[in-house]
Amino acid sequence: MVAVTSQIDANSETFAANRAxxxxxxxxxxxLEARSEEAxxxxxxxxxxxxxLLPSDRxxxxxxxxxxxxRLHTLANYGVDNADRESSIPGxxxxxGIGFVGGVRCMVWVDDSGIAAGAMTAKTGDxxxxxxxxxKRQKLPLIHLVESAGANLLQYTVELWANFGxxxxxxxxxxxxxxxxxxxxxxxxxxxxxxxPGMSDYVxxxxxxxMAALGGAALVRAATGEVANDRELGGSEMHASVSGLxxxxxxxxxxxxxxxxxxxxxLDWNRRATSIPQRTYQPPRYDGDQxxxxxxxxxxxxxxxxxxxxxxxxxxxxxxxKPRYGLSTVCAYTSITGIACAVIGNNGPIDPNGATKAAQFxxxxxxxxLPIIFFQNTTGYMVGTEYEQSGMIKHGSKMVxxxxxxxVPKISLYVGASFGAGNxxxxxxxxxxxxxFAWPSARTGVMxxxxxxxxxSEVAKVGAARKGISIDEEQLAQQEAAIQAHxxxxxxxxxxxxxxxxxxxxxxxDTRKVLTFCLETVxxxxxxxxxxxxxxVGRM
Numbered sequence: 001m002v003a004v005t006s007q008i009d010a011n012s013e014t015f016a017a018n019r020a021x022x023x024x025x026x027x028x029x030x031x032l033e034a035r036s037e038e039a040x041x042x043x044x045x046x047x048x049x050x051x052x053l054l055p056s057d058r059x060x061x062x063x064x065x066x067x068x069x070x071r072l073h074t075l076a077n078y079g080v081d082n083a084d085r086e087s088s089i090p091g092x093x094x095x096x097g098i099g100f101v102g103g104v105r106c107m108v109w110v111d112d113s114g115i116a117a118g119a120m121t122a123k124t125g126d127x128x129x130x131x132x133x134x135x136k137r138q139k140l141p142l143i144h145l146v147e148s149a150g151a152n153l154l155q156y157t158v159e160l161w162a163n164f165g166x167x168x169x170x171x172x173x174x175x176x177x178x179x180x181x182x183x184x185x186x187x188x189x190x191x192x193x194x195x196x197p198g199m200s201d202y203v204x205x206x207x208x209x210x211m212a213a214l215g216g217a218a219l220v221r222a223a224t225g226e227v228a229n230d231r232e233l234g235g236s237e238m239h240a241s242v243s244g245l246x247x248x249x250x251x252x253x254x255x256x257x258x259x260x261x262x263x264x265x266x267l268d269w270n271r272r273a274t275s276i277p278q279r280t281y282q283p284p285r286y287d288g289d290q291x292x293x294x295x296x297x298x299x300x301x302x303x304x305x306x307x308x309x310x311x312x313x314x315x316x317x318x319x320x321x322k323p324r325y326g327l328s329t330v331c332a333y334t335s336i337t338g339i340a341c342a343v344i345g346n347n348g349p350i351d352p353n354g355a356t357k358a359a360q361f362x363x364x365x366x367x368x369x370l371p372i373i374f375f376q377n378t379t380g381y382m383v384g385t386e387y388e389q390s391g392m393i394k395h396g397s398k399m400v401x402x403x404x405x406x407x408v409p410k411i412s413l414y415v416g417a418s419f420g421a422g423n424x425x426x427x428x429x430x431x432x433x434x435x436x437f438a439w440p441s442a443r444t445g446v447m448x449x450x451x452x453x454x455x456x457s458e459v460a461k462v463g464a465a466r467k468g469i470s471i472d473e474e475q476l477a478q479q480e481a482a483i484q485a486h487x488x489x490x491x492x493x494x495x496x497x498x499x500x501x502x503x504x505x506x507x508x509x510d511t512r513k514v515l516t517f518c519l520e521t522v523x524x525x526x527x528x529x530x531x532x533x534x535x536x537v538g539r540m
Contacts, residue, residue: 006286006294018295018297021296021441022292022297022441026507040112041056043113052253055114056110059095061254062101068099068100070521071504073096075091075498076091076500078494081122093121094112095112096110101143101260104267109144113149118147118187122160130503132174135174142180143181144196148187171200175537177532178532180202181202185197185212185236186210187211190214190234194212201536203247204247204259206255208235215233237249248263272528273528296416299379299417302347309330322357326353327353329344331344337512337519343372345374350382355398358399358425359402371522372410373411373412375415376416376423378423378426380419400421410427411515412426412436413436414442415508417443419448437505438497438502438505438506439493443493450484493505
C-alpha cells in the first residue's frame with residue numbers, strides 16, 4: 001500500500017470557496033429533511049389526545065439506544081406530487097432505514113401518519129420496493145410500524161395500484177426466504193394496506209387505535225349498504241380474539257414497541273451469523289471534514305479522486321492497479337475500518353484503456369470476493385474518431401459486462417458528475433448496487449444540459465444546410481436555452497433522489513461512516529444462514 005499525499009491546501013481560497021459552496025448544498029439538504037419532521041410534529045397534540053406517540057418517537061423507542069441508524073430515502077417524492085419545490089414535503093410519508101433492535105440489524109419502516117394521515121404518495125411504493133429489495137439482498141428482517149390512510153384516491157393512477165401488489169409479493173417471498181417480518185398496528189390500515197399485517201409473520205395490535213380492514217365503515221356502506229363500526233370491522237381487539245390476525249394485543253404504542261423488541265430478542269436471530277473479522281486499522285491521514293472543501297461543486301471543474309480516497313480509506317493507503325494505464329480511471333485495493341475492499345474512481349471521461357482496466361479489475365475483485373465501491377465523477381465514455389477507432393464501444397461494453405455480472409457487493413457514490421453510459425459502467429442505479437448514495441452537489445443524467453443544447457443546435461444546423469435553407473439564430477438560441485433548462489432541472493441530486501433513483505443524499509463529511517455501515521451490512525449478509533421454506537408463513 002502507498003499513502004496518498006494530498007495536494008490540497010486546506011487554507012487556500014479555492015478550498016474555502018469549495019467548502020462554502022458545498023455547505024450551501026448540505027444546508028439545503030438538512031432544510032428539506034426538516035420539512036417532513038416539522039410537518040409531522042405539528043400533529044403532536046392530536047396524537048397525544050389519542051394516547052399515541054408521534055411516528056418519529058415510535059422509531060426512537062424501537063431502536064437500540066446509541067446504535068447507528070442509516071436513514072434511507074429522506075428526499076423521496078420531493079417535487080413529484082407537488083412540483084413546487086418551495087413547498088414540497090419530501091420523505092414520501094414514511095421514515096425508513098437500517099438500524100438495530102435487540103442487537104439485530106434490521107430494516108425499519110415507519111408510516112409517518114403525522115403527514116396527511118400517512119397516505120401514500122406517488123413514490124411511497126417505490127420506497128417500499130427499494131427497502132424490500134435491500135432486505136432480500138442483505139438478509140434483513142423487517143419491522144413495519146403501521147398507521148396509514150392508504151392510497152390517496154384523489155391522486156389514484158392504475159399504475160400505482162398495479163405496481164403496489166409487488167409489495168405484498170415481496171412480503172410473501174421474504175417470509176419464504178426465512179426473513180422475519182413484523183408489524184406493529186398503531187392505527188388504521190385499510191383496503192390494500194390491510195395486507196401489510198396480513199402478509200407479515202408477526203402482528204402486534206394496539207388497543208383502541210389499531211385497526212385493519214379490507215373496507216372501512218365508509219367503504220362498506222358505499223359498497224353494501226351495511227352500517228358498520230370500524231372497531232367491529234377491524235379493531236385490534238377483534239383481530240386478537242376473533243379473526244386471529246393479531247398475535248399480541250398491547251395497551252398502547254409504547255407497549256407495542258416494547259413487545260416488538262421482545263419478540264425480536266426471542267428469535268435469537270444473530271445465532272445464525274458468524275461475526276465479521278475485526279482487523280486493526282489506522283484512520284485516514286487527512287480529516288474527513290475536509291471532504292466539504294476538497295471537491296468542487298461545479299462538475300466542470302476537475303479534481304483528483306485520490307483526494308477523496310485519502311479522506312475515506314484507512315491510513316489514506318491504496319494499492320493502485322495499473323497506475324500508468326488508463327490514467328483517468330483509478331482502480332485500487334484498500335480497506336475501510338479494517339474491511340478489505342476495492343475502489344474505482346473517475347478523473348473525467350472514461351477512455352478505452354480506462355474501460356479495459358476497470359473491466360479486468362472488476363473481474364479480479366469478483367475472483368477475490370472483494371466488495372467494490374464506485375466513486376463516480378465522469379461525463380461518460382470518450383467520443384470522437386480516435387476513440388471510436390480505438391474500440392470505445394467494445395471496451396466500454398466490457399466494463400458494463402463486468403459490472404453487470406460481478407457477484408460481489410457493490411456500493412456506488414455519486415460524488416460529482418455521472419453522465420451517459422459512464423453511469424452504467426460505474427454501477428449506476430439501474431445496475432442494482434447494494435447501496436447507492438449521492439453527495440448533494442452531484443449531477444446525473446444522459447448528458448449535461450449544455451451538451452444536450454449544443455448537440456441539438458448542431459443537428460438543426462446540419463439539417464438546415466442539407467435542405468439549403470438559412471437558420472434563425474434567435475430561434476436557435478431560444479431552443480438551446482429551453483433544452484438546457486429542461487436537462488438542468490432534472491440532473492441535480494435533490495431531483496433524482498426525489499424520484500427514488502438512489503438510496504439517499506448524504507453530507508460528504510459522513511462518507512466514511514456511511515460506507516462503513518454499508519460494508520458491515522453486506523458482509524453480515526454473506527455470513528448469515530437462512531432457513532427458507534417453499535411458502536411464506538401463512539396466517540392461521
